[in-house]
Amino acid sequence: MKIALVQDGLMCRGGGEQVALCFHKAFPQAPIYTLCYKSDLTFPEFESCDIRSSWLKHFVKTDDTMKKLFFPLGILAMQSHDLSQFDVVLMSGTHCAKYVKVRDSALVISYSFTPFRLAWDPSSYSQYLNATGWKKKLFEYVVRQLRFTDFAAAQRPNHYIAMTDETANRLINAYKIKNSVSIINPPVNVAKFKPSPDPKKYFLVVSRLEYYKKVDLVIEAFNRLGYPLVIVGKGLQANEIKALAKENITFMSDLNAEQLSDLYANCRAFIFPQHEDYGITPLEANAAGRPVIAFKAGGVLTTQIELIGKVAESTALFFDDQTSESLEDAVIRFEKIESEFDPEFIRRHAEKFDESIFIKKIKEYVLGRFYEFYGNKDLSAKTV
Incomplete structure (x- = not known):
C-alpha cells in the first residue's frame, strides 16, 4: 500500500x-x-x-x-x-x-x-459581520464562490x-x-503534561485571539472579578483583544512545550468560552490534572464530565449562556468547590483520549x- x-x-x-x-x-x-x-x-x-x-x-x-x-x-x-x-x-x-x-x-x-468555516459559517468572522457596502457585497461573492468550490472538492x-x-x-x-x-x-498527547502538587492562583486561557473564540468574553468577566488570568495565543484580533484587558490579565505567546505544560499544570482552572467543534485544549488541561470551566456546547459535551453529582468524579463545570455574566457566575461557583476536584481522576479521564x-x-x-x-x-x- x-x-x-x-x-x-x-x-x-x-x-x-x-x-x-x-x-x-x-x-x-x-x-x-x-x-x-x-x-x-x-x-x-x-x-x-x-x-x-x-x-x-x-x-x-x-x-x-x-x-x-x-x-x-x-x-x-x-x-x-x-x-x-x-x-x-x-x-x-x-x-x-x-x-x-x-x-x-x-x-x-x-x-x-x-x-470550511468561511464558506459554510461566514457569520463566525467579525470581518464578514462588520462589513458594509461594497465590502459586504465582495464578501458575499467570495463566500458563494468558496461554497461552490468547496462542495465540489x-x-x-x-x-x-x-x-x-x-x-x-x-x-x-x-x-x-x-x-x-x-x-x-x-x-491529546497526555505524556506531555504532568499535574502539579501546588497549583498557583491564576486562571488560564489557551486560544487563538479571534472573534469566534470569545476571548473578549473572558476578559470582560475577569476585568470585573479582578482575578489573575493568563491568556496564551496570537491571532488577527490580538491588538483589539489586548486593549480590553486590565492589569490582572497577562498575555503570552510563542511558548515551548515545557512552558505551556507548566502553565496548564499550575492554573486553578482552564477557561473555555467558545462553542468549539471539538477542542483539544480542555483535554490538555485535564492531562495536567486541572478542571475546566466551559460554555456548555460543542466538543466539551463529548470530552468532559460535567459536574452534576460528585465534584471528585467530574472534570468540568459548565455555564449555560455565552455571556461574561454567566462565566463570572461559574467562576464564583467554582471557588466554592475548587478543592473537591480530584487531579488524578481528571488525568485518568484524559488518558482515554x-x-x-x-x-x-x-x-x-x-x-x-x-x-x-x-x-x-x-x-x-x-x-x-
Missing part, C-alpha cells in the same frame, strides 16, 4: 497539526503534502518527516498570511500537488487538503474537522471521518455525504478500508 498524507497547513501548533503528527506516527514512511510549512511555527517533531509544501511557501511567513491568501492562491497551490502515484490518500483539515490531485482509482479518506473522498456526532452531521448536511461518517475523537488510542484506531480504519476497497488487486507497492 502506497499511502500519502495531506494536511491543510503546518504553520502553528493546533489540534489539526496534532492529528497530522499522529497520522505520521501511524504511517511513518508516508510523505506529508501541505500548503505551507514552517518548522519554527509548529511542532518540532515534524522536522524528521518527509514534508512536501506547495509553491505558496515562498510567499508566506505566518499562518495568518497563509489563510489570507487561501482564495484563490491556496487552492491553486494545493492543486499543484500531484498524488496520482499513491494508492491511498489520507487527508486532514477543513479547507484546502481536498484540492490535491489524486487518480480516479485511488482510495481517499478525509478526516474532516468541520465544513468535497465530493471526491470515498470515506469521511469526523471528530464528533455534531461535526459529522455538519459534514453530511453541507456536503450531502451519502455514506456513513465514522467518528474517531482527536488525540490519548494519542496512542487515536493512532491505533486510525491505522485499523485505513487498513480496513484499504482491503475492502482493493480486495486482492495486485498493487505496485505493498509496504505501509
Whole structure:
C-alpha cells in the first residue's frame, strides 16, 4: 500500500497539526503534502518527516498570511500537488487538503474537522459581520464562490471521518455525504503534561485571539472579578483583544512545550468560552490534572464530565449562556468547590483520549478500508 498524507497547513501548533503528527506516527514512511510549512511555527517533531509544501511557501511567513491568501492562491497551490502515484490518500483539515490531485482509482479518506468555516459559517468572522457596502457585497461573492468550490472538492473522498456526532452531521448536511461518517475523537498527547502538587492562583486561557473564540468574553468577566488570568495565543484580533484587558490579565505567546505544560499544570482552572467543534485544549488541561470551566456546547459535551453529582468524579463545570455574566457566575461557583476536584481522576479521564488510542484506531480504519476497497488487486507497492 502506497499511502500519502495531506494536511491543510503546518504553520502553528493546533489540534489539526496534532492529528497530522499522529497520522505520521501511524504511517511513518508516508510523505506529508501541505500548503505551507514552517518548522519554527509548529511542532518540532515534524522536522524528521518527509514534508512536501506547495509553491505558496515562498510567499508566506505566518499562518495568518497563509489563510489570507487561501482564495484563490491556496487552492491553486494545493492543486499543484500531484498524488496520482499513491494508492491511498489520507487527508486532514477543513479547507484546502481536498484540492490535491489524486487518480480516479485511488482510495481517499478525509478526516474532516468541520465544513470550511468561511464558506459554510461566514457569520463566525467579525470581518464578514462588520462589513458594509461594497465590502459586504465582495464578501458575499467570495463566500458563494468558496461554497461552490468547496462542495465540489468535497465530493471526491470515498470515506469521511469526523471528530464528533455534531461535526459529522455538519459534514453530511453541507456536503450531502451519502455514506456513513465514522467518528474517531482527536488525540491529546497526555505524556506531555504532568499535574502539579501546588497549583498557583491564576486562571488560564489557551486560544487563538479571534472573534469566534470569545476571548473578549473572558476578559470582560475577569476585568470585573479582578482575578489573575493568563491568556496564551496570537491571532488577527490580538491588538483589539489586548486593549480590553486590565492589569490582572497577562498575555503570552510563542511558548515551548515545557512552558505551556507548566502553565496548564499550575492554573486553578482552564477557561473555555467558545462553542468549539471539538477542542483539544480542555483535554490538555485535564492531562495536567486541572478542571475546566466551559460554555456548555460543542466538543466539551463529548470530552468532559460535567459536574452534576460528585465534584471528585467530574472534570468540568459548565455555564449555560455565552455571556461574561454567566462565566463570572461559574467562576464564583467554582471557588466554592475548587478543592473537591480530584487531579488524578481528571488525568485518568484524559488518558482515554490519548494519542496512542487515536493512532491505533486510525491505522485499523485505513487498513480496513484499504482491503475492502482493493480486495486482492495486485498493487505496485505493498509496504505501509
